[in-house]
Amino acid sequence: MAEIILKNISKKFKEEEVVKNLNVTIRDGSFTVLVGPSGCGKSTTLRMIAGLEQQSSGDIWIGDECVNDLPPGKRNIAMVFQNYALYPTMTVRGNIEFGLKNKKVPKKEREILIREISEIVGLTDYLDKKPNKLSGGQRQRVALARAMVKKPKVFILDEPLSNLDAKLRSQMRSELIQLHKKLGTTFVYVTHDQVEAMSMGDEIAILNKGTIQQMGSPMNVYHEPNNIFTAEFIGTPAMNIFEYNKVKDHLSNLSRKVKFVGFRPEHALLALTEKEKDAGYLKLASEIITMETLGAETIYTVKNEAGVMHIKSFIPPFENAKELLVSIPYEKLYFFDQEGKRYRSVSTRQMDTALAGGA
Amino acid sequence: MTWNKIRPYLMISPAILVFSLFFIYPICYMIYLSMHDWNFVSPEKNFVGTANFTNLVSEKEFIEVMQNTFVYTALTVSLTIIIALILAVWLNKSGTIYGFVQGAIFSPHIISLVSISMLWMWLMDTDYGLLNWFLNLFGLPSVPWLTDPSTSLLSLAIVAIWKGIGFNTLIFIAGLQSIPRDIYEAAALDGTNRIRTFIKLTLPMLSPTLFFLTIIGIINSFQVFETISIMTQGGPINSTNTFVYYIYEYGFRFFKIGYASAAGVILLVIISIFTIMYFRLLARRVHYQ
Numbered sequence: 223m224a225e226i227i228l229k230n231i232s233k234k235f236k237e238e239e240v241v242k243n244l245n246v247t248i249r250d251g252s253f254t255v256l257v258g259p260s261g262c263g264k265s266t267t268l269r270m271i272a273g274l275e276q277q278s279s280g281d282i283w284i285g286d287e288c289v290n291d292l293p294p295g296k297r298n299i300a301m302v303f304q305n306y307a308l309y310p311t312m313t314v315r316g317n318i319e320f321g322l323k324n325k326k327v328p329k330k331e332r333e334i335l336i337r338e339i340s341e342i343v344g345l346t347d348y349l350d351k352k353p354n355k356l357s358g359g360q361r362q363r364v365a366l367a368r369a370m371v372k373k374p375k376v377f378i379l380d381e382p383l384s385n386l387d388a389k390l391r392s393q394m395r396s397e398l399i400q401l402h403k404k405l406g407t408t409f410v411y412v413t414h415d416q417v418e419a420m421s422m423g424d425e426i427a428i429l430n431k432g433t434i435q436q437m438g439s440p441m442n443v444y445h446e447p448n449n450i451f452t453a454e455f456i457g458t459p460a461m462n463i464f465e466y467n468k469v470k471d472h473l474s475n476l477s478r479k480v481k482f483v484g485f486r487p488e489h490a491l492l493a494l495t496e497k498e499k500d501a502g503y504l505k506l507a508s509e510i511i512t513m514e515t516l517g518a519e520t521i522y523t524v525k526n527e528a529g530v531m532h533i534k535s536f537i538p539p540f541e542n543a544k545e546l547l548v549s550i551p552y553e554k555l556y557f558f559d560q561e562g563k564r565y566r567s568v569s570t571r572q573m574d575t576a577l578a579g580g581a
Numbered sequence: 582m583t584w585n586k587i588r589p590y591l592m593i594s595p596a597i598l599v600f601s602l603f604f605i606y607p608i609c610y611m612i613y614l615s616m617h618d619w620n621f622v623s624p625e626k627n628f629v630g631t632a633n634f635t636n637l638v639s640e641k642e643f644i645e646v647m648q649n650t651f652v653y654t655a656l657t658v659s660l661t662i663i664i665a666l667i668l669a670v671w672l673n674k675s676g677t678i679y680g681f682v683q684g685a686i687f688s689p690h691i692i693s694l695v696s697i698s699m700l701w702m703w704l705m706d707t708d709y710g711l712l713n714w715f716l717n718l719f720g721l722p723s724v725p726w727l728t729d730p731s732t733s734l735l736s737l738a739i740v741a742i743w744k745g746i747g748f749n750t751l752i753f754i755a756g757l758q759s760i761p762r763d764i765y766e767a768a769a770l771d772g773t774n775r776i777r778t779f780i781k782l783t784l785p786m787l788s789p790t791l792f793f794l795t796i797i798g799i800i801n802s803f804q805v806f807e808t809i810s811i812m813t814q815g816g817p818i819n820s821t822n823t824f825v826y827y828i829y830e831y832g833f834r835f836f837k838i839g840y841a842s843a844a845g846v847i848l849l850v851i852i853s854i855f856t857i858m859y860f861r862l863l864a865r866r867v868h869y870q
Contacts, residue, residue: 272766272770273769273770274766274769274770293769293772294766294769294770294772295769295770295771295772295773296772299770300770301766301767301770303763303766303767304763305761305763307761307763307764307766307767308764308767309764309767309768309781309782310764310786311782311785311786311788312781320768320771320773320781321770321771321772321773324771324772324773324774324777325772368767368771372771
């Protein structure tokens, strides 16, 4: 078990800087997810931790050891690859024990370890099969077993679930969470899927264009996004964000720094008509474009003066409605400045008074 | 209804016709001739049964030819593959110099064997050859490359290896590049050293390539002809006489067609065995992804 510290890490491929001056501390025993769109540098970061890629500058610490010059095999790290990277010519047993043989672990000990691990991942019956005889999920388990058997200080997983079908993916997701709890080892997990990040991580680092946008617990990044990128990246449907100018009539007197306003789709209240004149809401008369009824919830795509937005509603769907009134409580609004940074110094009280004159 | 049954046969009939005319018929005719005594011109062919075969296998010269062919094949194929594999592992990188070397060692493959034979005859000339000049430069004695029975077959093998390495290296490089990179990364994380990585991962992953090149190499070197015909004419003292050259000599110089055909049939059987082995083993033993 170990903490991982990245200090001023940069990585350049020729002229292109894919990771820019990264400073991250990955807590010991945490399940940290690096999430971001493709090309954001998350995989490169992971590969630098593993030692498969050499950083252009900066230091990487695992535990209390600076691993800058250590080869991958000496870093006490196990990695699960996106395509599993199993050794195709070896049986499942051969795959699992390859690393142990390299470390000259005696045969008896190896056998005990293999039996133990294959029971945990449910591979006992497949030990003598070759990877090409296994299903995707089973291959994934072999990859996990191969990683676990080394009893590493750190587990590194590079989009391990992206090659599985949806059902198997959600099953493996919960198995990985359980595994992390059982082992208590530091997990570093890379994914582009924010659902995976939210559901699995106890710490999420959102990357974009080689820099960390925000790092924190899933709930923290969801409810307190630091910028538009994080706000839009986390959550489905994404946060609705529109220019402040378009709703200025409803929300006057805000600071001149505020350029964008946003709210989470589930925070809006829907009604057919305005019932009473209650203050404290941003009200937008909207036209329904589409309505997706998912059973427990309904997702509306609506159009109004601010633009097109998604609303998630848990009340029974308005079957034949063409128009709706969307009301968003002031305290659920997020404000951002010109650069997309969160602008936090707008209080609801301020808005109440602002609105008294505005609407 | 019958039309539907006939149609497929009709469709493939041109191919069957060409195949029969140029492959099946010559083979059958060769087998037919191998059981006759014929001098190429006389109107009658005397049936002799299996006499040609029994004469062949009891003759010292033919046994030597068999031995020469096997030794030549073993030398050529094994050395070509080992050297090509080493070169491929070394050249399997990107960079101008590697590309240049790849191209350079491939170039013998596209030069005609006749030119190559002429070139190497000059290089291996005992008195004026460049090879001996080099040896003498370092104070070593001259080697009678093509003129001594103990070195002549090896000399021919060297020419074949020189010509074959480029092609073999290229195929090996293609094989190496088809091995997924993440396997090597997994091995690196497993703390595998380079030699073990090569033996445990690279070689097994290359086994289809290795097998393909071995069989193709064997079949090719069993049919060696041009270099022998130009450089040694089977000599000295029958030391470089191999299968195809032997068939050529008996057929077209001594006009013992039946005898030559019998040798041809034996060659056909040997090559067929390797070919069948190739397809059988390929399906079973060798690892494919």
